[in-house]
Amino acid sequence: MDVPVERSARPAGPHLHPATRAAVGRRRRRPTGEPPPLPHHLQTSGVRWLVATLVLVALALVVFSRGLRGLAVDVAVVDAAVVRWLGGIDLPGFQGVMRGLAAISSWWVLNGLLYGLILLLLVFRRFRHLIIWLVVGNVIAVIGGSIVAPVTQRPRPFGAEIREGWGGWSMPALHVTFLAIALVSILYTLVPEGRWRNTGKWVVTALVTLTAIGRMALGADGPADVLV
Numbered sequence: 450m451d452v453p454v455e456r457s458a459r460p461a462g463p464h465l466h467p468a469t470r471a472a473v474g475r476r477r478r479r480p481t482g483e484p485p486p487l488p489h490h491l492q493t494s495g496v497r498w499l500v501a502t503l504v505l506v507a508l509a510l511v512v513f514s515r516g517l518r519g520l521a522v523d524v525a526v527v528d529a530a531v532v533r534w535l536g537g538i539d540l541p542g543f544q545g546v547m548r549g550l551a552a553i554s555s556w557w558v559l560n561g562l563l564y565g566l567i568l569l570l571l572v573f574r575r576f577r578h579l580i581i582w583l584v585v586g587n588v589i590a591v592i593g594g595s596i597v598a599p600v601t602q603r604p605r606p607f608g609a610e611i612r613e614g615w616g617g618w619s620m621p622a623l624h625v626t627f628l629a630i631a632l633v634s635i636l637y638t639l640v641p642e643g644r645w646r647n648t649g650k651w652v653v654t655a656l657v658t659l660t661a662i663g664r665m666a667l668g669a670d671g672p673a674d675v676l677v
Contacts, residue, residue, distance in 0.1 A: 505676070505677055506592070506597060506677065509597060509601055509620065509673075509677050510596075510597065510600050510601065512524065513600070513601035513602070513603055513620065514600050514601060516602070524673050525603075525606075525607065525671075527672070527673075528606050528671030528672050528673050528674075529606045529607045529608050529609065529671070531665065531671070531672050532606040532609045532665050532666075532668055532670075532671055532672075533606075533608055533609050535547075535662070535665050535666035536609055536610065536612075536666055536667070536668055538666070543666075544612075544666075544667075546663075547662070547663045547666040547667055548612075548613070548663065548667065549663070550659045550660050550662060550663025550664075550666075551613050551624075551660060551663035551664045551666075551667055551669070552663075553628065553656055553659065553660040553663070554624035554625060554627070554628040554660040554664065555614070555624075556614075556624075558628075559624070559627050559628060559631060562628075562631040562632070562635070563631060566582070566631065566634060566635055566638070566639075567579065569639060570582070570638060570639075573639075575638060578637075578638040579638075582634050582638060586630055586634065589626070589630060590627075590630075593621045593623065593626055594617075594623070597620060597621055597677065598617060598618040598620060598621065599618070601618065601620045602618055603618055603619040603620040603671075603673075603674065604618070604619060605619050605668070605669070605670075605671075606619070606665075606668060606670075606671045609668035610668050611667070611668040611669055612667040612668055612669075613663075613664055613667035613668070613669040614669070615669045615670075619670060619671060619674045620671075620673065620674045620677055621674055621677045622661070622664065622669075622670040622674040622675045622677075624660070624664060624669075624670075625657060625660060625661050625664065625670065625674075625675050628656070628657055628660060629653070629657050632653040632656060632657065633653060635649075636649045636650065636653060661675040
């Protein structure tokens with residue numbers, strides 16, 4: 450008996466649900482065996498963060514470039530009041546907790562994160578991520594250390610005892626800046642996109658906020674320095 454061409458050409462094997470076939474197809478490697486290309490677009494949240502960063506840095510340069518005049522005086526007064534209030538909290542073990550929070554952004558931790566990230570990117574052969582991270586990290590470091598700090602020349606909070614390591618001008622808060630760079634770099638180079646990365650963003654926010662509170666309570670940084 451003759452068999453229709455359509456039926457004879459159907460491959461043998463178990464019937465798979467369309468969703469199952471799609472999932473299997475997504476798990477296949479690329480034909481060349483290379484990793485998928487890096488994304489070449491900014492999402493809405495990325496654009497907002499970029500705009501907010503540019504606006505905040507521009508405001509800092511405008512407000513503080515003339516020294517302690519005008520609005521810069523008001524900001525310095527508020528910063529000093531917040532730092533003195535935090536430093537004046539007299540609770541059992543409070544200073545020890547603040548030192549522990551400030552230690553999150555110590556140079557020992559920052560150097561460990563830096564060299565650990567470089568090593569992992571080399572081990573996983575993510576050379577493109579490594580190159581992009583080195584370029585972006587150096588650009589941010591130049592903006593913070595060679596442009597913002599020399600132009601604003603903000604001193605440490607007035608009237609507060611400094612009980613934590615510090616160096617250079619107060620704005621931007623270098624320890625907080627480098628910790629944020631390191632943690633965000635880990636998120637976007639080692640953590641896959643999706644639930645884990647979104648959860649990691651909250652973890653990073655909490656760690657940066659806590660170490661900033663610790664450094665402010667120890668008189669090393671002011672709120673405006675941390676914000677920038």
